[in-house]
Amino acid sequence: MRAMTITPEHRLLLTDLPEPSPAPGEVLVDVVAAGVNRADLLQVAGGYPPPAGASELPGLEVAGRRRDTGAPVVALLAGGGYAEVVAVPEGQLLPAPAGVEAVPAAGVPEVAATVVSNLVLEAGLRTGETVLIHGASGGIGTAAVQIAHRLGARVLAVTGSPEACGSARALGADAAWDRRTTDLPAAVAAEGGADVILDVVGGSLLAENVAMLRERGRLVIIGTLGGARGELPIGLLMGRRARILGTTLRSRPAAEKQEILARTQDLVWPLLADGSVRVPVHARLPLEEAEEAHGMLRRGGHLGKVILEVDLSGAW
Template sequence: MKAIKVIGDKLSWEDCDDYTEVPADHVEIDVVWTAINRADLMQRAGVYPPPPGASDILGLEVSGRIAALGESVSGLEVGQEVCALLTGGGYATKVVVPAVQVLPVPKGYSLDQAAAIPEVFATAWLNLYQEAGLQPGERLLLHAGASGLGTAVIQLATAFGNPVFATAGDAVKLETCQQLGATGVWNRNDGSFVDAVKSWGCVDMVLDPVGGSYISEDQKVLNVDGRIVLIGLMGGRTAEVDLGLMLVKRHRLIGSTLRSRTVVDKGKVMQALHRHVWPLLSAGQIRPQIDSEWPITKVEEAMTYVAENQNTGKVLLKVSD
């Protein structure tokens, strides 16, 4: 098989060892598409190593066709078009993944569209409805609203009755957020979002991929019993927290990652997506937002594009036909 290898500060599309076997509860997929996530950039930079036992090949999601099934796998078929959530290994022509992390492509979807689903919608569901336990009518502040994850969160939250206030870095991205359902927006280049969110009506949850100085600002717009779910550190790994405010208003600060969770946990998230989100995708009520598609051999340029925040929605990589 072939895969992207990190050689120094360069990426190279090279031959590598093939999988020798498919464990009983796993599936082998011939990869057609994969996608770039911020975690891939962090791993390449050496600050987000894969969990113990995971592939060191980049890539946290794929779509493709099943090439082989482990002997205990049921409900899936060789040749079936599927998408999968990975712990690593997506930037390759083949991947072996636990069957519970594999789902059939939603009805009416192409393989490129399906590759844009697993990581962002699993992350959105996990953090909104499992970690934060959002209830209908509760309000959400979302940072980086035009990212691949952000565009999924806006649609999912809106579909489940949770109004969204989104921040982003330019007017075009904010317009996209509004088109997807955000009823409040703020350009982060215009300064603090606090007054704008308070005017909008404050929030019950913040989904924060930034961290750093944003945490103390997040606190200022949280209602009683509000939750901040921290999922990234783009703004730094240290923050000032008002413990008095946290105590009086019963705030919760929750750190959350998806990649390092157990196979059982990931399987539960994927099954929740199949039950609750797949029908919305198939009905066209929500859709993954695809910014651009690149051949896998142009991965260097594609990752630079994402690192420079030029994308609105997902950036996909074509691996094979």
């Protein structure tokens, strides 16, 4: 099979490899397309190794067909998605979402599961609460804006450009600001603060995020684009009886991933089917252009997902 391997120089190289052998409880999936995520960039750079026992290949989500039944599916992976065939624990497969073509479907499982696990299961976002979403124009951000809106939350979005602000509002954000030109704490304060903050930036925004929380607010940190260390205003955190949650999805046990995916299917699949949640696709590139796909994420300015087309002959 064709696959993208990581070289010692931290580059991606198209390589011919043997197909994976499924372990007990795993099934083979013939990959149609693979989603690209920032975690993939970190792995290629040597900063985010796969969990023990996972494929060394990058790629955390795919759309394809089960080898045993031919059924169209999407899969959440701990690695291996940049390849023509992946071995997936059966509990980490979901049926292809109705009404979504194979290429955009490849960008669903990682972002949808991330949003559901963090906003719903960890932060307990409730109808009528206000949620602030950093990076609202990226893959996770665009999904978070739409899902939170459909859950009945008031959505505040932070993006990197005026154009992206307009896109966030079109997806359901009640307010959107360009982080480069806005006094964000003042803007959020004028909205009454946030009950929940979904943060992909990390350390550099820690103190600012705590200051923007309402009483009993929850800050969920899922990325470290702004560094892994920050200053924590403990007195302010205590005074607001707020909580800080840090989570990852990739390294969770298989049983937890299966539970998250089941909840994701229950909550998000109907929204994909009726069109109230969609997957914006910024670019579609062939597998062998994975390095260019990574460059798009590195440069920023994209709306939604970048997808690698692996083998469209199996598309549904």
